[in-house]
Amino acid sequence: VAEALSRLEWVRPPQQARSRETLVRILDAAETLLATRSFDEVSVSDVVRHAASSVGSFYSRFPDKEALLHALQERFVAEASATVDAALAPERWEGASLAQILAECSALLVRAYRLRQGLHRTLLARAAHDPSLRQRGARVRGQLAERLRVILLARRSETTHPDPERAAEFLLEIALSVVERRALTSGAPVANLAFDDEQVVAELARALIGYVGAR
Amino acid sequence: VAEALSRLEWVRPPQQARSRETLVRILDAAETLLATRSFDEVSVSDVVRHAASSVGSFYSRFPDKEALLHALQERFVAEASATVDAALAPERWEGASLAQILAECSALLVRAYRLRQGLHRTLLARAAHDPSLRQRGARVRGQLAERLRVILLARRSETTHPDPERAAEFLLEIALSVVERRALTSGAPVANLAFDDEQVVAELARALIGYVGAR
DNA sequence: TGTACATCAGTGAACGCGCGTTCACTGATGTAC
DNA sequence: TGTACATCAGTGAACGCGCGTTCACTGATGTAC
Numbered sequence: 001v002a003e004a005l006s007r008l009e010w011v012r013p014p015q016q017a018r019s020r021e022t023l024v025r026i027l028d029a030a031e032t033l034l035a036t037r038s039f040d041e042v043s044v045s046d047v048v049r050h051a052a053s054s055v056g057s058f059y060s061r062f063p064d065k066e067a068l069l070h071a072l073q074e075r076f077v078a079e080a081s082a083t084v085d086a087a088l089a090p091e092r093w094e095g096a097s098l099a100q101i102l103a104e105c106s107a108l109l110v111r112a113y114r115l116r117q118g119l120h121r122t123l124l125a126r127a128a129h130d131p132s133l134r135q136r137g138a139r140v141r142g143q144l145a146e147r148l149r150v151i152l153l154a155r156r157s158e159t160t161h162p163d164p165e166r167a168a169e170f171l172l173e174i175a176l177s178v179v180e181r182r183a184l185t186s187g188a189p190v191a192n193l194a195f196d197d198e199q200v201v202a203e204l205a206r207a208l209i210g211y212v213g214a215r
Numbered sequence: 216v217a218e219a220l221s222r223l224e225w226v227r228p229p230q231q232a233r234s235r236e237t238l239v240r241i242l243d244a245a246e247t248l249l250a251t252r253s254f255d256e257v258s259v260s261d262v263v264r265h266a267a268s269s270v271g272s273f274y275s276r277f278p279d280k281e282a283l284l285h286a287l288q289e290r291f292v293a294e295a296s297a298t299v300d301a302a303l304a305p306e307r308w309e310g311a312s313l314a315q316i317l318a319e320c321s322a323l324l325v326r327a328y329r330l331r332q333g334l335h336r337t338l339l340a341r342a343a344h345d346p347s348l349r350q351r352g353a354r355v356r357g358q359l360a361e362r363l364r365v366i367l368l369a370r371r372s373e374t375t376h377p378d379p380e381r382a383a384e385f386l387l388e389i390a391l392s393v394v395e396r397r398a399l400t401s402g403a404p405v406a407n408l409a410f411d412d413e414q415v416v417a418e419l420a421r422a423l424i425g426y427v428g429a430r
Numbered sequence: 431t432g433t434a435c436a437t438c439a440g441t442g443a444a445c446g447c448g449c450g451t452t453c454a455c456t457g458a459t460g461t462a463c
Numbered sequence: 464t465g466t467a468c469a470t471c472a473g474t475g476a477a478c479g480c481g482c483g484t485t486c487a488c489t490g491a492t493g494t495a496c
Binding site: 014015016019022053056 | 470472473474475
């Protein structure tokens with residue numbers, strides 16, 4: 001954890017345990033506040049107050065306010081990357097049918113985005129006008145796509161889609177679009193009917209399975 | 216058009232032709248500027264300069280800057296609502312198979328969101344933290360869902376989905392999620408592969424058809 | 431047809447608030463000898 | 464073990480910039496008689 005923090009590109013690395021703890025408190029406070037407010041609605045003073053720190057401390061770590069958001073994304077992306085590698089390791093899914101895998105992936109994504117919905121909402125809203133946020137996000141998703149590609153290619157006999165590589169990518173596009181949209185809108189219904197997490201998992205799985213033509 | 220403008224809830228209705236034209240210029244200028252910048256990046260001065268108007272004029276129409284965005288959404292929603300009614304009238308689709316309809320709807324949505332991508336990007340990003348924007352958007356989508364429901368119920372024999380009403384809603388959730396995500400990220404690839412509009416239409420149609428189990 | 435008056439529309443300089451950022455200073459930690 | 468010094472870490476009042484908003488004023492349009 002300590003090493004991970006010193007590798008965040010957007011902060012001057014802490015030299016002592018004390019300042020490392022302060023940095024963690026600042027990041028945690030920011031994430032907490034962003035759960036219910038937009039980045040603009042959260043002032044630097046707000047963050048440091050909740051972190052029991054001070055503006056001076058903040059600016060000795062971060063070049064500016066924007067860097068805070070990037071640091072938060074970096075921290076999250078590092079964790080997400082590890083999760084992806086673990087969850088989608090091909091050997092974890094030996095013997096499983098494609099339909100089973102897709103259902104499981106739906107559940108995984110819905111759960112993952114639910115867990116840190118607030119952070120996701122803010123990051124997604126912000127990414128609309130910040131290419132560097134988009135790019136960092138695309139890296140993890142690229143990794144996810146790669147894993148899916150391997151799984152799908154190994155099971156191409158189970159599908160009717162003519163191009164498994166393209167299928168893997170668009171599969172992900174569908175799943176992420178749905179899940180990210182829900183995070184962005186705090187789960188507000190698209191139209192008239194509201195779906196809970198469980199229903200989304202079920203319907204999404206059905207869609208993905210139908211898309212590749214599995215089962 | 217004139218009547219429509221006077222019904223925008225967020226502006227004091229213009230009394231003369233001259234001020235009506237000014238209002239239109241302001242709305243158009245704002246939409247143009249929002250095509251490439253975020254709402255925060257566009258100042259009131261920017262808008263009125265591009266509209267060849269003045270800040271004073273602006274504030275005699277709008278109570279505040281926020282109202283401009285709402286007025287833009289109202290104007291757009293009014294147009295979109297008419298388009299939906301025309302495009303999805305049940306009689307337009309007599310004799311068409313469900314698969315054909317879904318393919319056509321995919322094409323329609325992709326085209327519609329492409330046309331005003333910039334406005335959509337800004338509205339979507341903003342809606343993340345503004346429930347009233349979300350709500351106004353949900354009204355048109357509710358209308359769309361209703362149309363889809365009718366179409367789907369009339370063709371329930373062509374589907375394998377156990378609940379056509381739920382299918383209609385989630386169908387829309389998938390399609391809109393994909394298309395809105397693309398608008399929000401200016402069409403940046405989700406992961407490694409970039410899809411152009413034509414490919415998205417094709418893959419999305421395949422997904423929707425697979426989801427309801429048509430053909 | 432002309433005049434007086436009311437309301438609408440437009441103008442842009444000036445104001446002021448909020449918030450990001452700086453800075454002068456104090457205290458804590460680590461190191462050299 | 465103790466002292467001197469350097470660097471790190473922390474503090475919060477004060478600054479200042481940008482931008483939304485106001486306001487005092489001028490000009491245009493419409494109406495009454």
